[in-house]
Amino acid sequence: MAQKITPRATDYSQWYIDIVINAKLADYAPVKGCMVVRPRGYALWERIQQGLDGLFKATGHVNAYFPLLIPESFIKKEAEHVEGFAPELAVVTHAGGEKLEEPLVIRPTSETIIWSMYKKWIQSYRDLPILINQWCNIIRWEKRTRLFLRTTEFLWQEGHTAHATSAEAEEETLRMLGVYRTFAEEYMAVPVLHGVKTDSEKFAGAVRTYCIEAMMQDRKSLQAGTSHYLGQNFAKAFDVTFQTKDKTLDHVWATSWGASTRLIGAIIMAHSDDKGLVLPPRLAPIEVVIVPIFKNETKDAVVAFARKLRDTLAADFRVLLDEDDQNTPGWKFSEYELQGIPVRLEVGPRDMEKGQVVAVRRDTGEKAFIPVSEAGATLRALMQAIQTSLYQRALKFRTDNTFRARDYAELGKFLDDPGGFVEAGWCGDAACEARVKEETKATIRLLPLDKKETGGVPCVVCGKSARDIAVFGRAY
RNA sequence: CGGGCUGUAGCGCAGUUGGUAGCGCGUUCGGUUCGGGACCGAAAGGCCGGCGGUUCAAACCCGCCCAGCCCGACCA
CATH class of the missing domain: 3.40.50.800 (Anticodon-binding domain)
Structure with a gap:
């Protein structure tokens, strides 16, 4: 048979590729790092879109569309943003047979172009909040690509909201994190941890990045959705101010949140077996x-x-x-x-x-x-039973592969054998985090939102008293 | 972007000391089948990833490039 799936135990990466190709979800495109989403993969994406879009609408959001091309100067307005994205930008320098006056960046994310517009649309607290989402494609020039998990061009949704107060923006950030969590668990049947990223892992330009993380069958972690509290960073970069109720002038508070076709990769790697794809009934294009x-x-x-x-x-x-x-x-x-x-x-x-x-x-x-x-x-x-059973099985797998490390040696041991999520005390120092990454290839996936008491444990690296219980893991 | 592996029919592969290419599956046609990837017969299908070099002659030797996978550095 031409259609043969490499068993997971033989080669997990190859198994994943075999599933994607043989189940005809996607195929490699002529351009490096790009993929064609084939009808069966796209049908699954449409199911994901419908589910998420419904949840967005139910929380008061509306859809809009902003341009693919962004003036290069826009990207440069927010210092951290440009620094973070510069290496992965694709830039259009010529068009209409002529060199462009100003190069145009193909969007890697749309904060800048959206906030340039919000400046025009927002004058008063009465214009707030703005709760806009867009479904689109974006390009990030990746060195190493993998079907659905990391491709040069990918499809996603990005929500961009503007608020009158910090508290309101914070609330929105967490609300949308909750939406992603609900979607992952109830639609995808994939259990996720939810929490906050450390500074080294946060979105370029955000004050705080929240995320959901799912464990794949090879015990590696996959970030399945992110929600950012942007504070006033983009409002300041684009000078977006509004008149408050008490007649003062303030910069607008922002959030952004996104989930991509990577979710398809998450579904595949969470549920499928050596016979092929296994889809949760709720998202299966054909039940x-x-x-x-x-x-x-x-x-x-x-x-x-x-x-x-x-x-x-x-x-x-x-x-x-x-x-x-x-x-x-x-x-x-x-x-x-x-x-x-x-x-x-x-x-x-x-x-x-x-x-x-x-x-x-x-x-x-x-x-x-x-x-x-x-x-x-x-x-x-039966559909309900399958949906529940997939979730429970994935949850058990994650539970069985989540450990608590008391010291640095134990952290390394659990990461190597059997692998998975390892909870351990962390002092909050980026140097300690960096050392773990350097020596074990594992990162802090998140600091759990439902904070666990540190119980006075020391930092797993330096031994000082821990500020948080962090979840370490190797990730996609 | 570094290190390794790979690139020959749609897919998986073979191809000896250099002499213009073969097998299995699939495809098409005809027939028999049909409760876990059926069988018989016939046929179609190739610029050997691309460009250049060595040679009377290159799938094979050399160089460069491209793509895919794996391992690192960077990221949804």
């Missing part, structure tokens, strides 16, 4: 595939039966009926397992006689015979 099983003489009857079943289910489920008579049922079973469709229904002559169908779960392989009359209700329950 149920019906595979009719027939011989020439039984084909008409079985297909008619299957079509009726499909038409019944179509009202409540995203369902596909595969009537193809060239591939064998066995071939189809493998193919749809590779594609990650949560439930397969097999219907053959024997089932038809008994008025039943065979339901097979993608996640466990478990088979059940269910009466056709109860198919809808049973499927509904």
